[in-house]
Amino acid sequence: MHRKSASTHRPEETSGFRSLESFMKKMNVRTVLPALAFVAAFGAMTPAHAADKITIIVGGMEKQIYLPAVLCDRLGFFKEQGLDVDLINSKAGVEAENELLAGAVQGVVGFYDHTVDLQAKGKFIQSIVQFSQAPGEVEMVSTKAEDVKSPADFKGKTLGVTGLGSSTDFLTQYMASRAGLKAGEFTLLPVGAGNTFIAAMKQDAIQAGMTTEPTVGQLIKSNTAKVLVDLRTPESTEKALGGPYPAASFYVQTNWLESHHDEAQKIANALVKTMHWIAGHSAEEIADKMPKDYYVGDKDLYVKGLAGGKAMFTPDGRMPEKGPETVLGVLKGFSRNVQGKDIDLSKTYTTEFVDAAAKTLGSSQ
Incomplete structure (x- = not known):
């Protein structure tokens, strides 16, 4: 499998939320880096304060798979x-x-599979609220690529993913591996989502790709x-991946x-209340x-x-x-990083x- 990098436009600041670029530009590197090192070393000694600002980074707020975070804020x-x-x-x-591991933010809205992948590398993160039971992703194939009928036809093709090492990368590699392809028989190209993904497809830079x-x-x-x-649904996910896939x-x-x-x-109280709200309201x-943007x-x-x-959303988090x-089975299906490692799943979520x-919200167990 080949991996290519591509220049992609970052999501712009919209609706009062900040982009990662804006966040980092406002940080003074000379003062922040030593501070982050101090936090990493002595953070556990610092008492918790409810009034402290909590910074959460989202892997694409405009994506519907991550809408609970934005919805929670707007509600x-x-x-x-x-x-x-x-x-x-x-x-x-x-x-x-990466921003979480650097200590620049307190939490991430992203795919659960990163908790497993990172534990294999000796780093520990935990999911505390689960938004979804299916990825919400779709492998799209260009209408020009008439010879691609299934993942078995990925051989020799360039496949779009949001980023190398992303969950779309993981899922794409798994589907290719499950179809009998080997590393090197297809190419992964990071093209982001939205307009950059669409442009890559129209320009035939990718023949297929995973997006939301x-x-x-x-x-x-x-x-x-x-x-x-x-x-996008638990049923189709079980058929493709062999079971529910918390994403x-x-x-x-x-x-x-x-x-x-x-x-x-x-944070959990707010997000769980949001999941209940989603379950009780229509898409409209x-x-x-x-x-609106x-x-x-x-x-x-x-x-x-x-x-x-x-x-795809869980009704209760x-x-x-x-x-x-x-998730572990999917990662073991292709990832040399995870294969052969003793993964303790109980340490990947709580x-x-x-x-x-x-209990706080008065919900049934």
């Missing part, structure tokens, strides 16, 4: 918990993960691409969690609460995509049963905060 649930949360936008989950709504709907409407593998989640570093229990619980009602000029298409993929085992949130 006022973070403030309701007494939290001052700053949401930062990034282009991919792997970029968000609302990009999926735009590609289909313009007849640029069609669905090859659909991972979008809120995760933090384990050492931060140990010293910031109160903040973690308040949810869309009405989102920033997320519709990309077509609200009806946005609502249609959300309605079709709404089943809980980790789906057997989900972690499916239900403690969701359980407590359910």
Whole structure:
């Protein structure tokens, strides 16, 4: 498998949220780097304060798979918990993960599979609220690539992913491996999402690629691409991956969690309340609460995509049963990093905060 890099436009600042570039530009590197080193070394000695600002980085806030984070903020649930949360936008989950490990942010909204991948590298992060039980991703194939009928036809093709080391990278490699392909028989190209993904497909820079709504709907409407593998529902995901695949989640570093229990619980309370809100409202009602620029000029298409993929969300923020085992099986299917490693799945997530949130919200167990 070959990997290529590509220049992609980062998500712009929209609707009051900040982009990662804006966040980093405002940081004085000479003063921040020593501070981050101090925090990494002595963070556990610092007492938790509920009034502390919480910075959360999201691997693409405009993506429907991550909408619970933005929705939670817009519904006022973070403030309701007494939290001052700053949401930062990034282009991919792997970029968000790196900022978390550097100590620049307190939490990440990204895919759960990163917790397993990082444990194999000796680094520990934990999901404390699970947004989804299916990836919400779709492998799209260009309408020009008539010879690509299944992942077995990826041989010799260039495949789009959001970023190298991202969850779209993981899932694409797994599907290719499961279809009998070997590393080196296809190329992965990081093209982001949205306009950059669409442009790459139109220009034949990629013949197939993995992306999410609302990009999926735009590609289909313009007849640029069609669905090859659909991972937007639990049923289609089980067929393609062998079981439920917990994907979008809120995760933090384990050492931060140990010293910031109160903040973690308040974040969980807000996010779990959001998951209940999503379960009890229609796609159109949810869309009405989102920033209008997320519709990309077509609200009806946005609502249609959300309605079709709404089943991916958990109703209560809980980790789906057997989900972690499916993720581990997928990663072991292709990743040399994970293969042969003794992974303790109990250290990749915790239900403690969701359980407590359910009691706080008066929900049934």
